[in-house]
Amino acid sequence: MLRGLATISLWADDLEAAKDWYAELLGVAPYFSVPGPGGRAAYYEFRVGDYEHELGLIDARFRPGGPAAAPGGAPGGVIAYWHVDDLEAAVARLLAMGAREHEKPTERGEGTGFATASVTDPFGNVLGVMTNPHYLEVLAKAAPV
Structure with a gap:
């Protein structure tokens, strides 16, 4: 679907x-x-x-x-996460550009390679970033041989 x-x-x-x-x-x-x-x-x-x-x-x-009632919409709203190769560097750049921390970088399961963070952009939207091994697996499969 x-x-x-x-x-x-x-x-x-x-x-x-x-x-x-x-x-x-x-x-x-x-x-x-x-x-x-x-x-x-x-x-x-x-x-x-x-x-x-x-x-x-x-x-x-x-x-x-x-x-919207709160950043990103109503409480409990959806956050879209974009894969980044370096989570700490991505968050630092977003903050340097005037975004505010929404959720600090957080490991999602010890040793899994998944970690997320989110910021509120200067316009009130929540922007999620994450490191995601599944994204990299799909990308590797799609790469030309």
């Missing part, structure tokens, strides 16, 4: 600032945008990572249900 990650959507009151922040974080400009009412952008989309997953930034005016 679920075939793969299609798009992660994040919301921002200041969409232009969010676009610039994520462009700096990712090292690429958005490849797609949609104009909104009054001519200002309503949506920016980036291609991210080995499989070019989509990260969409949406003007908070269009958030379903209005403003």
Whole structure:
């Protein structure tokens, strides 16, 4: 039923600032945008990572249900985790860019190689990062021979 990650959507009151922040974080400009009412952008989309997953930034005016109650939405909401090769370095970079710690780096099972952390970006979204051996196994299988 679920075939793969299609798009992660994040919301921002200041969409232009969010676009610039994520462009700096990712090292690429958005490849797609949609104009909104009054001519200002309503949506920016980036291609991210080995499989070019989509990260969409949406003007908070269009958030379903209005403003979020807490970072990342209602308490208990979903956090999408992106694989990183060096968790400590990724978290340090995010914090240096103005994100706030949401969950400190945490090992998930001793010796398993899984570890997670999350930050709240300057726009109120929770961004998860993790080291994930399964991701690396899938990546290795997909690599050309």
